[in-house]
Amino acid sequence: MNTTILPKKKISLYSKYEKKSFLFCYLMVLFPVVQFAVFWVGVNTSSIMLAFQDGAGAFTFDNIGAVFRAFSATGVDKYGNNLGNSMGHSLVIWLVSNGITFPISIVTTYVLFQRIHGHYFFRVCYVIPNLMGSIMFVSLIQYMVNFDGAITWFVKLIGVELPEEALRNGLFGSAETAFPTLIVINLVMGLVGNNAVLTGAFSRLPEELYESAELDGAGFWTVCFKIAIPCVWTTISMSLTFALCGVLTADANVFLYSGGTGEPNMSTIGFVLYNITYQISLTGGSPSAYGYPSALGFVLTIFTLPIVFGGRWILGKIQDAVEV
Numbered sequence: 001m002n003t004t005i006l007p008k009k010k011i012s013l014y015s016k017y018e019k020k021s022f023l024f025c026y027l028m029v030l031f032p033v034v035q036f037a038v039f040w041v042g043v044n045t046s047s048i049m050l051a052f053q054d055g056a057g058a059f060t061f062d063n064i065g066a067v068f069r070a071f072s073a074t075g076v077d078k079y080g081n082n083l084g085n086s087m088g089h090s091l092v093i094w095l096v097s098n099g100i101t102f103p104i105s106i107v108t109t110y111v112l113f114q115r116i117h118g119h120y121f122f123r124v125c126y127v128i129p130n131l132m133g134s135i136m137f138v139s140l141i142q143y144m145v146n147f148d149g150a151i152t153w154f155v156k157l158i159g160v161e162l163p164e165e166a167l168r169n170g171l172f173g174s175a176e177t178a179f180p181t182l183i184v185i186n187l188v189m190g191l192v193g194n195n196a197v198l199t200g201a202f203s204r205l206p207e208e209l210y211e212s213a214e215l216d217g218a219g220f221w222t223v224c225f226k227i228a229i230p231c232v233w234t235t236i237s238m239s240l241t242f243a244l245c246g247v248l249t250a251d252a253n254v255f256l257y258s259g260g261t262g263e264p265n266m267s268t269i270g271f272v273l274y275n276i277t278y279q280i281s282l283t284g285g286s287p288s289a290y291g292y293p294s295a296l297g298f299v300l301t302i303f304t305l306p307i308v309f310g311g312r313w314i315l316g317k318i319q320d321a322v323e324v
Helices: 016-051 062-070 083-113 119-131 134-144 150-157 164-169 178-192 195-203 207-215 220-231 233-244 269-282 287-318
Strands: none
Touching: 016 287, 062 287, 083 178, 083 195, 083 220, 083 233, 083 269, 134 150, 195 233, 207 220, 220 233, 233 287, 269 287
16 A cells, blocks of 8 residues: 655645634644643652752752651651651552553443443442532541441441440541441442443444354353453553552551541552652742652652553553554
8 A cells, every 4th residue: 555645735825814723733732832831840840859859959968868768667657757667568458459440440431331130220330420529529428437427337247346446536537447438339339430431441342242252152141251351451551551650659648537646557659659748838938948858759650651651562562552
């Protein structure tokens, strides 16, 4: 197949109307470019520079060293945060969200997409949590996991033995039950997170594809796992790639659930990074005070980059993209 490359058209040959169209396009592109330059390039450049500055603005590795010492055997930084424990919590939350919740959400989205009996009811159940504001939703969950809340009552009903502290203060009031409760809540509520994206991906597949599979004798689950999911693998792998960007900073709304303390035993590395910066801003700290959180963010970024690129390469090897 021969491809003819057309020569570029000189600017002088365009009409006035076409030139005005170019101006409109440039102005439309200008806003996101400026936004990216200011809020991403500018902010991140400033943060990286702060990570390597001392109180006098001189170059130093002290902030980076403080972060690595906080990840050592003691694991406690100068703000009293156990970074190792917080990192472990973030990894568990990420693994649950993307190793359990995400695969389940793919299957449930496909089932709802096929309009099974009662699918309207399930769609409403999926959408309702997204209609609630974060503060309202967190307040509702906190009430339900209180010592006399519905979730605590159900846990006791199914025979789970709770520690005395949880019976007095609720599931978020005990170090033994706080983090498992956080995991379960995020697992259940995470099922709705990718519903819109995955539904759009399944909708793009031609109906003839499903009809042909049914005529060939393929069952419901065969069509799901051997035809539908491979055909939308590009969307799935892209979603997982974006998820890899937050592998070390998953926070799971810890700040709201814990009242800004991260206790008891709920702290994640994302919460630590946000909370240190937030506390410094409340106390009116000098720019040099942001050196430590900037260094922590820089170290997490360096650790995350090979994970993202390696994960993207692996996802590309798992399944070839299918064009439909």
